[in-house]
Every structure is written in C-alpha cells, then in structure tokens.
Amino acid sequence: MTNKLNKMYLVSFIFTLHIALSAYVNSTFLVSIMSEKYVGILYTVASLVTLILLTNSSKILKNFGNKKITLIFLFINILSLIGLIVSKNPIITGTSFVLFMSTNTLVLFCIDIFIEHFSDQTKTGKTRGTYLTIINIAWMLSPLISTFIMTKEGGYQTIYSISLIMAILMMISLIFSVKTFKDRTYKRTPFFETFYFIKKNKGIEAIVIINFILQFFFSWMVVYTPLYLYDHIGLNWTQIGSIFTVMLAPFVILGLPVGILIDRYKISKKKLLKIGLLTMIISTSIISIVSTKEVVIWAIILFFTRVGASIIETTSEIYFFSKIKEDDAYLLGIFRDMNPVAYIIGPIIATVILIIFPFQYLFLILGIIIISGFYYVSKLEKENGIPNQNK
16 A cells, blocks of 8 residues: 555645645735735635535545546646636636635545545554645745746746646546545535534544634635735745745644654644644734844744644644544545635634734734634543544
8 A cells, every 4th residue: 555655645746736836826816817805705715615515525425436526626627727827807717716726625635535545544643744744845845936937927827837737747647546446435424413423522523623723824824924925024026935935844844753753652642732832823923023024034933833833733634534534534524624614714804803903913813813722622532532433
C-alpha cells in the first residue's frame, strides 16, 4: 500500500498547488470584473453548494463510487477554470468561480477517502502529518509563484491557465493511481442521525467544533489579510508574496513532527491544541496594533499565526482520523463541512463588524473568538476514549 499512498501524496500536491496558486488573488480578480459587494456573496454561494454536496456525500459515494465521482468533480473543475480564463462576463465568471471553489473542496474530500483506504491505521499520525506537510509545501510555494506572475500584465489569466494544466495532470495521474481501488460499502446515515451520534460522542463533537474554529480563522485570514496588507498598510504584491511564503512555512515545518510527537512519543493532543490556540490568539490579536510597512515584522507576526494554526490542524486531523474508518464517509462529510460552513458564516460576521469597527479590529475580534477553542479542548475525552460505532 505504501507505493499507492505515495502516488496519492503526489496527486494531492499537484491538486493543492492548483488551488493555492489562485487562493490569495481570487478576491482581487473578481473585483476587476464585478462590484466588490458581490465577492462575498460568491464565496457564500460556493460554500453553500459545497455544504449541500458534502452533507449528501454518503449517498453520492454509494451511487457513483469514490473514483468515478472524483473524476466527475475534476472535469467540472477543469471546465470552471476555462470559464475563469476566457470569460469577462460577470455571470459566467461568477458561476465558474462558484464551481471552481466547490469542486476544489469536494476533490480534497475524495482524496481523504483514498488516503484512508491506502494507509496503515496504526500510523495515523505519520500518515496525516506527511499528507499535511506535502500539501502545505504547495501552499508555501504558491505565493512566490503567484506574485511573480502578478507583476506581469494579464497575470490572473496566467495563474488560472497554470491551474488548468495542473488539474488536467491531476486527472491523468489519478486515473493511473487508483486503477485497482475498490469502494467499500459507504453508510447512508441520515443527517439527523449523524448529528445525534456526534452530539452523543462529546470527543467527536468537540474536535468538529475545534475544526470549525480553525476554518473560521482561515475564512477571515485568507480573504482579509491580503486586502488589509495591500489596501490599508500599502504593501505591494511582491512584498505580500514574500510575507505569505514565510507565513505558510509552519505548515511544512510542523506537520510531520507533530504527527511523530503524537504517534511515537504519545504527546497529549489536548496539550498540543492548547499551545496552538494560545499562539494563534496572541499573534492574530497583535495584527490590530501593528501599522508598520516593515516586511520582516509582518512576516514574523503572520508566521506565528500559522504556527498555531498548523499545530491545531495537524492535531485535530490526527485525533479525528484515529476515530473513524474509511466507510465512515458521513462523519468525514460533517468534519469537512466545517470549511464551507465557516466560509458562509465568516464573511457575514466580518461584513457586520466592518460596518461598525475599523478594518484592523477585525483581527482583534478574531483573536477573541478563537479563545472559545479552549472550552472545546476541555471537552475532548482522554486518549482512546471515544467509542467507535464500528467496533
């Protein structure tokens, strides 16, 4: 299975780089075609579409199988990128963007199932740590590539064209990587039954909410940090690209070591989550009081926001995946639902806050919101304390 798992790591890297290249320029690209007020609406619609499909993931997988549905989502993703490249019509561009964003999350969801299928259940920490490290290398490289392209005329189309090539490569690679993959029987569990199960198992409920807090953090930072640095601090895209590359380094540096600490040295997941939350709270709140144009200072501050986020991401993934099996697609769907849910709720709350407060206080309020994570860490049961309905 190791060779097949390595192939999945490779396709994951290709697909993540295809997402990451445009992640920090999507909002400015959309503003160049349509009114700024519609950008948040598009993110919300994309999140709603993703949420609906993830909520019905077990039914979809049972009908199509993971291999077939992944290829379908990839095909839609490719078509959406063509729309973003060639169209200047706001309606076509907006529709293409919604499909692009939705299928990005859905393909990653399918990749989760492939990795769970090919991995050794006794090495969850190493598997998830390696996976997160590999995809985060793509996230770290993307700002340098994107900002280099953005210094040239027509940079947006070039970025989406590169993403298109990578999506096509991903589809070809996937066809050969999962030729022998056989779907297991996916459980079709009604939403309310799933909800009841999660409510009953406090550890699962807590880790899902901790994941939501992390995704909420990302929903603000990904959309509003580049806008803040570009429009309010006055940095250019070359400077922002350098800052973001440093900022994303913790995801590459810490992913595998955190997994090893948990697997080999049995470091408490609750302790790691507390360290991650505290680091995020302090570093995110500091953004509100810093107004310098010094690139190094911004790189250091944002680096530490991602130190905390990386620890939380890796630890929460390991905790969650150590409690489920491959055929628990309905539970994985709920866990991954937290991303679109956060991207629906996050921009709405941020919009209201920006009506009342100056832009910089967005980050202080975000820091305060993250404090709630400590309550849910305390709700996590002792190691190996969450019952698995498959046992």
